[in-house]
Amino acid sequence: MKSEFELSNQVKDLKIPYPHKLLLSVELEEHMLYRSQSEDMGGFSGEETSELYEIHNNFIFKFLDRLSPKSRRFFEITILGLPVVGFLIYLIKEDFMIQFIREGGAVMLPILLLGFALSVRELHFFFRTVVVKDHSISSLNIDTSSVLVGGLALLVLGIGATALGIYVSANGVVSGNLPVAIFLTGLKESMGPMIVSSTLSALVLIVHFSTRRMLVAWKAPIRS
Amino acid sequence: MGKTESKRKHAEFLILLALLDGPKHGYEVSKFIEERSNGFFRLPFGTLYPILHRLEKEGFLSIELEDKNSIRPKTVYKLTKSGKNQAHSEVSDFHFFIKATNKLVPI
Numbered sequence: 001m002k003s004e005f006e007l008s009n010q011v012k013d014l015k016i017p018y019p020h021k022l023l024l025s026v027e028l029e030e031h032m033l034y035r036s037q038s039e040d041m042g043g044f045s046g047e048e049t050s051e052l053y054e055i056h057n058n059f060i061f062k063f064l065d066r067l068s069p070k071s072r073r074f075f076e077i078t079i080l081g082l083p084v085v086g087f088l089i090y091l092i093k094e095d096f097m098i099q100f101i102r103e104g105g106a107v108m109l110p111i112l113l114l115g116f117a118l119s120v121r122e123l124h125f126f127f128r129t130v131v132v133k134d135h136s137i138s139s140l141n142i143d144t145s146s147v148l149v150g151g152l153a154l155l156v157l158g159i160g161a162t163a164l165g166i167y168v169s170a171n172g173v174v175s176g177n178l179p180v181a182i183f184l185t186g187l188k189e190s191m192g193p194m195i196v197s198s199t200l201s202a203l204v205l206i207v208h209f210s211t212r213r214m215l216v217a218w219k220a221p222i223r224s
Numbered sequence: 225m226g227k228t229e230s231k232r233k234h235a236e237f238l239i240l241l242a243l244l245d246g247p248k249h250g251y252e253v254s255k256f257i258e259e260r261s262n263g264f265f266r267l268p269f270g271t272l273y274p275i276l277h278r279l280e281k282e283g284f285l286s287i288e289l290e291d292k293n294s295i296r297p298k299t300v301y302k303l304t305k306s307g308k309n310q311a312h313s314e315v316s317d318f319h320f321f322i323k324a325t326n327k328l329v330p331i
Binding site for chain 2: 020022023026029037043045047052
């Protein structure tokens with residue numbers, strides 16, 4: 001026999017995603033309010049808990065759940081690393097992209113590193129909560145402020161580097177050291193950091209906030 | 225069929241019968257079964273909900289949410305077309321079973 005508090009905790013501890021967990025928890029409360037009987041106080045047996053687990057979880061969750069936390073993390077990072085590696089191979093293979101990155105100057109390196117780190121982190125958040133539907137407490141602890149700070153830092157780096165490049169080109173023309181046509185080349189080359197940083201920060205913010213929106217729609221208790 | 229599986233099949237049949245009467249909350253399904261059977265059948269919480277959720281996943285039931293926009297929406301279970309067909313087919317099998325069994329019972 002379990003107390004109502006223990007029954008409610010049993011539902012909270014079930015490994016099932018939202019909104020199913022919330023709906024079941026409301027059903028338990030309603031049931032106890034209108035139909036509380038001694039038979040109900042046993043809660044879910046092991047078999048019934050497994051049945052709910054089987055019904056509400058997808059095969060990716062079930063597969064990952066069997067792995068140790070270390071292997072699971074390795075597997076998830078490998079899966080998410082594949083598109084990033086694919087994109088890097090594309091960058092290396094395309095002469096145009098190599099030229100584009102080179103023209104952006106040294107600032108392209110921190111922009112790319114920060115941008116990829118934030119992208120992988122947000123893709124991991126999306127993968128875990130939307131694709132795998134792992135709605136454990138740790139997965140629902142969302143750090144929105146660090147995403148905003150990271151995205152903003154990325155934009156500041158890109159816009160700052162572009163503005164500086166434009167200033168240097170304009171200064172060269174104004175001081176009479178360079179022909180006017182060179183200004184256009186300088187302008188073109190300075191755009192790289194802004195293009196890359198704004199694209200990556202937009203990607204990071206879109207993934208983060210759309211994932212957050214989906215979790216809110218599923219009534220998952222996210223903690224910021 | 226094992227004992228658990230047979231018990232589950234019976235519970236599934238009772239749930240389908242309760243929902244043939246009309247859409248219901250989970251606790252109303254349990255109440256309906258117990259009251260109509262004069263307390264002979266009882267479906268505890270732990271047995272009832274996994275079966276309701278399984279039937280929903282199999283497409284025999286649909287879920288409607290009451291107070292959809294509230295932070296604690298309530299679930300109402302309703303038979304789908306295939307759920308109604310399944311229920312009617314199980315009722316008809318049950319009648320055949322009763323008829324056949326009656327012929328075996330000594331008077």
